[in-house]
Amino acid sequence: MSTKVILYVEDDPDIQMIAEMALEDTEYKLHTFSSGTDAIEQAEKIKPNLFLLDVMMPEIDGPTTLQKLRENILFKNTPAIFMTAKVQPEETASYLSLGAIGVISKPFDPLTLPDQIDMILENHQRNEN
């Protein structure tokens, strides 16, 4: 099981805490940022291989954060997962078109969060192969 380093952006501290706890002792190593700007600044340092981004955030939102991250060639193809409260099919489609490989709906069940991420990644692998 290779470790997955996740760049996680979420502005709500409560949700940050519970996500961190949910992914403790799993193969996912979380690096949490409260804003897209901070994340973009630190991204190269932590060398993530997965982005986990909240959609609705005060300064720059999830999709914009992803766009800016992708401007760096290192992260052109890094898979991204969005976290959002709205999960209508049309919206999921729009997130996928922005380059996300999946969407996790909020509120999420902390006990199954690692499994949800697993499933999205597996699906993505299958599509790639």
Next chain:
Amino acid sequence: MKTDKQNKLKKLQDKFASMLPMKLTEIEVLWNEFLDNKSTSLSLFTNEVHKLSGSSGSFGFKKLGDIFFRIEAELSSLSLNKEGIHHQENITNYIKKLFVTFESEIAIINKNLIVDKVKVRDSAQASLIYVLDDEKNLAEDLKFQIENYGYHVEIFNSVDQLKMSFSKIIPNAIVADIRLSDHEVSGPAAVIAATSMIDEKVPVIFISAHDSWKDRLEAARAGGELYLIKPIDYEELVNKLDYLTGKKQQKPYRVLIVDDMEILAQKHAAVLNSAGMITSFITSSNKLLDEVAAFMPDLILMDLYMPECNGVDAAKVLRQHVCYMNIPIVFLSTENELNYQLDALRVGGDDFLQKPIADAHLIDAVSIRAERFRRLSLQMHCDGLTKLLNHVNFKMVLEREISKAKRHKLPLSIAMVDVDNFKAINDKFGHLIGDRVLKSIGKLFRSILRQEDISARYGGEEFGIILPNTSIDNGLIVLENLRKRFSDAKIHHAEGYLSATFSVGIAELSPGETISDLINHADAALYKAKSQGKNCIVKY
């Protein structure tokens, strides 16, 4: 079994839950500011709502999260149409539901927390009683004594006040004085004025200082279900309220289904579940004895013809055991097995139901038999005066609870309760009143304790309470609540009211302890409580 992760999660949930009341209040305040001055910006409000909408569910508050989600939807409609009055009204209504939903969810989440212990039932479920009386002291007394048994009471001093509240929230019952001294409108007329505003029937109890024919007639015409003369017998009042508000006294029926066709067993289970029964099923009769011991059903629903062992033989084996001699067994059979049916009755089956069976018929047949069995059991197992378990059964149940606690590694506490100065009460007021004191303790325990808690009359004036899944400290909180309520209760007698108190000793089950150890420890603590001045609780 809780993993390390689940414990950590619980800590986070608790922390979140402890912050919620403040956040909910903030949300209410922000919204009210907007309602007062429409030019106030809603951006802070919207942000707070959005955050809670996205996080509540992760912390176990799904219903609360749903309400926030709906408020968000209304907010987005509102932003498109600033004048949208009905969106504003919807938001106001949702906000009103926040605290009640919070309390009901937290009660469900935190079964071990203090909050759940002290609450009788979550406030969303407590029956609401309106008291109409302008005699202030009496009204306060009524409120206090009725609330002692887990109700929520609102006092009204005038007809207009009553009518106004009636139009907003309809109570489960009304207690009204026949005479309202300051007004011409008498009690019955006031009640009619209020209840005529709505379609629903609200039960009414009247209280009066007089026993006149005229007053009783007016009370009857106004739909009075009971007419009590002052000074009021609070126990009689609360008993009637329990009856009128349909307070559920019963635990749901437990039915064990035995059918080799799993899909049929599941169907029957689903039908009975929909009627509020708890079910379990097995598909082969060789598991019957184990399952009956573990599940403790009130009734067994058994297929008559099963490949390995037919229903008749299975029933015979069951009835070989003394303790299962009386559990009702209802057989399901098809027409071809008519001869079997007679055999089955002979070995102790109780009824036949023909397959395929209509859902309603199944529910009725099972309910009637389960009810009868329960009533019989109660007679055998309960003390007639207090309606609590009797001494022998208390010990049997305690043995069972101790095994369960050891098996699941859950805490178990017991409390031994003894009425203070009972001999003096009997000597001064007579044995009938002494009995009444005991009855009121029985009633208090049954009203306030949780479904899982078991209370018994242990001796003449001694009671025992088993608190499963409860630590000694949580037990202390429960018993303190009971102690206070009992010391405040006014017990009715010929010349007025008397008050009484009890002393309590609590002990928690330690590893390796037996039932005698546990009872002895609680008794020792009780002894200490008596010597420490009574009307108090001592931990072992």
